Amino acid sequence: MSKYMIEVRDVDKEFNNGKESIHVLDHISFQVEKGEIVTLLGKSGCGKSTLLNMVGGFEKANGGMVILDGNEVRQPTRKCIMLFQQINLLPWRTVLKNVQLGLEEERISIEEMNQRVNDALTLVGLENHHHQFPHELSGGMQQRVAIARALAMQPDVILMDEPFAALDTFNRYLLQDELLRIQEKLKTTILMVTHDIDEAVYLSDRILIMTSHPGEIFKDVPIKLVKPRDRAGEDFHYYRKRILEDFELSGSRQEPEFII
Ligand SMILES: Nc1ncnc2c1ncn2[C@@H]1O[C@H](COP(=O)(O)OP(=O)(O)OP(=O)(O)O)[C@@H](O)[C@H]1O
Ligand SMILES: [Mg+2]
Structure with a gap:
């Protein structure tokens, strides 16, 4: 039995609009252990939702595969539920x-x-x-x-695509705490997407920072702080700063890569 709940193996994705292809995800590999909370962080358009959709079985890869609890993902299943922003x-x-x-x-x-x-x-x-x-x-x-x-x-896995983005700060904090309390109890594996560095540091066991055009995993940063975390603490501030620096570095390749 694998200790991984999710394995993304060498996943590659292009979208084609009839005239040209856009290379969205470039040979992405990572694993999520059972019971982990892992966040994908990256600039708008870097392919976070596309990647999440592939893990959920809503979108097919051009290369590579996603393994969920030992089985290749070919379609959505009840073991893995997606929570959308809407x-x-x-x-x-x-x-x-x-x-x-x-x-x-x-x-x-x-x-x-x-x-x-x-x-x-x-x-x-x-x-x-x-x-x-x-x-x-x-x-x-x-x-x-x-x-x-x-x-x-x-479900064994919940995929969350910016689930709290539409909420005000107070409600967002409240729901983040509730999510942690529930996850602590049920040990559900969570893979989520956010733009919000604070949210990523508060919730995640690991943060995967992505580059854009094409999307790649730029850094895999474990957040080694006990939960619940103190948003005002020095350690929290350290991670927030470090992630922000990595996030800015990850955006160095700005031009989209088109394959005609
Ligand atoms: N069905 C599709 N057909 C063609 N191109 C698509 C399709 N879905 C996404 N794309 C393109 O793929 C790229 C990645 O899109 P995606 O929605 O995964 O980005 P994202 O990282 O989730 O962005 P955001 O943070 O704004 O939600 C974008 O350039 C987008 O235009
Ligand atoms: Mg998105």
Whole structure:
């Protein structure tokens, strides 16, 4: 049994618009251990979402492969759930029914479904909001419903594409803490994308800094601070500065590389 939950092996990706190809990801390899939180950090357009989509089975690589818990990823699976920046709640369904959504095609009893939905909503602190509709909730609460929906499916991996980007600082901090508390309990493996260096340092066991055009892994930086972390602490500041410096260095190749 591999200790890795995710293995990205030599993944290469080009997009073709009919006239030209754009080389987006250049032979990317990295691993994520079971229970780790790893963040992809990189400039806009460097291929973070594309990479995440490939791990989730939504996008195919031109070369290389992604292995999830020992099996090659060929399509999306219930073991690996994606949380998007845009919160995809159904407005005509209550909180409860939105969380049930992911379980409706699973072969489980009504009792188990109710139990999993209740547990997930309690984990994200929405146990008293089962019967409200999305428009009655704040942005932070809506994102919690989306997290609960993912948790109810009991995935091994959660992929998060800038999940807190639309929230104000206070709500973002609150949800980051909640995510850490839940992850500590369930030991879910998390691969996430963010633009926010502070968020990356606060949450991650490792940060993968990417270059652009084409996207490559520029640095793999372990964050060796115990959690929960003190955002005002000297160690935190050290990592924030170091990541910022690496991040700036990673942008040295600005021109997109086109293959005609
Ligand atoms: N379906 C597609 N067809 C053609 N080009 C695409 C497609 N999806 C992404 N791209 C291109 O691939 C590159 C990487 O896009 P991607 O969305 O992965 O970047 P990103 O790092 O997630 O950026 P951001 O931080 O702005 O979300 C961009 O140049 C984008 O225009
Ligand atoms: Mg993106």
